[in-house]
Amino acid sequence: MDSFLIEGGRPLHGEVTISGSKNAILPILAATLLTPDTCRIRGVPDLSDVRFMLQILESLGAETKFERGMVTVRAAKVRGFGDYELIRKMRGSICILGPLLARCCEARVSLPGGCVIGTRPIDLHLKGLRALKARITVEYGYINATTRRLAGTTVFLGGRAGPTVLGTANLMMAATLATGVTVIESAACEPEVTDLANFLVSMGAKIQGIGSPTLTITGVDRLNGTDHEVIPDRIEACTFICAAAATRGEVIIHGARPDHFAAVIDKLREAGVQIERKAGTLRVTRPGKLKPADVTTMPYAGFPTDVQAQFMALMCLAQGTSVITERIFESRFMHVAELMRLGAEIAIEGPNAIVKGGLPLSGAPVMASDLRASAALVIAGLAAKGKTQVHRIYHLDRGYERMEEKLRKLGAKILRVAGE
Numbered sequence: 568m569d570s571f572l573i574e575g576g577r578p579l580h581g582e583v584t585i586s587g588s589k590n591a592i593l594p595i596l597a598a599t600l601l602t603p604d605t606c607r608i609r610g611v612p613d614l615s616d617v618r619f620m621l622q623i624l625e626s627l628g629a630e631t632k633f634e635r636g637m638v639t640v641r642a643a644k645v646r647g648f649g650d651y652e653l654i655r656k657m658r659g660s661i662c663i664l665g666p667l668l669a670r671c672c673e674a675r676v677s678l679p680g681g682c683v684i685g686t687r688p689i690d691l692h693l694k695g696l697r698a699l700k701a702r703i704t705v706e707y708g709y710i711n712a713t714t715r716r717l718a719g720t721t722v723f724l725g726g727r728a729g730p731t732v733l734g735t736a737n738l739m740m741a742a743t744l745a746t747g748v749t750v751i752e753s754a755a756c757e758p759e760v761t762d763l764a765n766f767l768v769s770m771g772a773k774i775q776g777i778g779s780p781t782l783t784i785t786g787v788d789r790l791n792g793t794d795h796e797v798i799p800d801r802i803e804a805c806t807f808i809c810a811a812a813a814t815r816g817e818v819i820i821h822g823a824r825p826d827h828f829a830a831v832i833d834k835l836r837e838a839g840v841q842i843e844r845k846a847g848t849l850r851v852t853r854p855g856k857l858k859p860a861d862v863t864t865m866p867y868a869g870f871p872t873d874v875q876a877q878f879m880a881l882m883c884l885a886q887g888t889s890v891i892t893e894r895i896f897e898s899r900f901m902h903v904a905e906l907m908r909l910g911a912e913i914a915i916e917g918p919n920a921i922v923k924g925g926l927p928l929s930g931a932p933v934m935a936s937d938l939r940a941s942a943a944l945v946i947a948g949l950a951a952k953g954k955t956q957v958h959r960i961y962h963l964d965r966g967y968e969r970m971e972e973k974l975r976k977l978g979a980k981i982l983r984v985a986g987e
């Protein structure tokens with residue numbers, strides 16, 4: 568398993584371009600199963616999760632090609648059963664369930680297990696699809712779903728922690744080919760859901776209320792192929808901004824959509840980070856000391872759970888105490904113990920992490936537990952004195968395209984060490 572070796576304490580300087588969004592491309596790739604025609608998607612990041620999804624599509628009968636950031640998929644014939652082992656590896660693969668049911672009237676996918684950030688239930692996905700007249704059983708670790716034809720209805724999809732991103736994606740995709748009208752109430756409003764909706768509309772789907780909590784989908788008999796460019800990754804942009812601020816550097820960010828992460832920009836400014844918009848770029852600097860800031864994660868347009876760990880790494884460097892509250896996933900604090908190895912002082916009290924900032928960080932070997940936790944450890948390692956080795960960075964490769972290359976171009980001392 569590869570690791571990163573970071574020699575910290577060097578401010579990041581220079582320019583970086585943000586890649587296409589991981590969480591937008593995964594459901595969009597699933598949506599290509601809805602048509603026998605060819606779909607072309609540009610701006611696709613080369614990530615292990617994207618490669619997995621393409622393999623899953625192939626195991627379902629689609630032809631795929633991935634060259635220079637463009638994916639081409641032609642799912643002329645599709646079967647409802649794929650390679651279970653592959654599907655089990657990636658939680659995002661749950662979003663093939665809706666398209667397979669709509670296209671093949673049957674689907675069998677492995678039940679995604681829990682993961683380190685929480686139990687990750689799928690009850691809302693199943694509730695939504697059952698409301699559309701799918702018969703679903705969960706047996707021996709698999710979800711078996713069949714339908715004569717999906718039929719539109721009104722479904723309230725909100726759950727304990729608010730709306731569900733992939734649940735909304737699954738149901739919206741299924742509803743595009745259902746008979747009649749489907750109304751999804753308490754739909755997720757994340758930009759990734761909006762990008763998927765725009766992709767579906769370009770395929771000929773009829774969707775109203777895009778970007779709002781009420782989506783109205785009028786089913787059609789057939790969808791066609793299309794060309795689409797995926798939105799930039801807002802989480803990657805926020806990660807680089809936190810890294811620039813943590814090292815007190817000056818970084819120009821190209822290709823980001825700041826309107827997709829206004830809540831993060833607001834908090835970063837409160838913490839003393841300067842973010843200036845100039846001719847389609849963002850210039851990030853940190854003129855003085857970092858100030859503490861409290862954050863609570865929320866569904867969009869609130870502060871995203873996917874930036875909580877990176878922001879916590881930054882708050883370890885602030886002059887004072889910050890309270891970081893995680894409201895989306897119950898155990899998304901795996902990075903805390905590892906940040907403490909670097910010298911941070913953090914106490915967990917239920918969903919709150921109390922970060923006493925301002926203590927000096929110094930390098931140490933640390934273990935990445937999930938994608939965003941890994942990013943937080945990289946940020947802390949870049950700011951810490953001495954050498955930090957971040958183990959198990961395969962998590963990072965799932966969601967950040969060439970992260971170490973991008974950081975090296977910004978002047979970071981970071982090496983990928985193979986097989987440790």
Ligand code: EPU
Nearest residue numbers: 590659687688689690691692726728731732733895896938
């Ligand atoms: N939930 C349920 N029942 C369900 C589905 C979700 O109770 O059937 C709960 C979850 O347990 C959680 C909340 O609803 O408390 C929100 O979960 P959601 O379904 O929105 O998460 P997801 O769709 O499985 C996507 C992203 C995650 C991101 C979350 C929240 C993808 C591939 N994954 O997951 O991304 O954290 O939305 O924004 O799009 C990441 O990129 O690191 C990552 C984990």
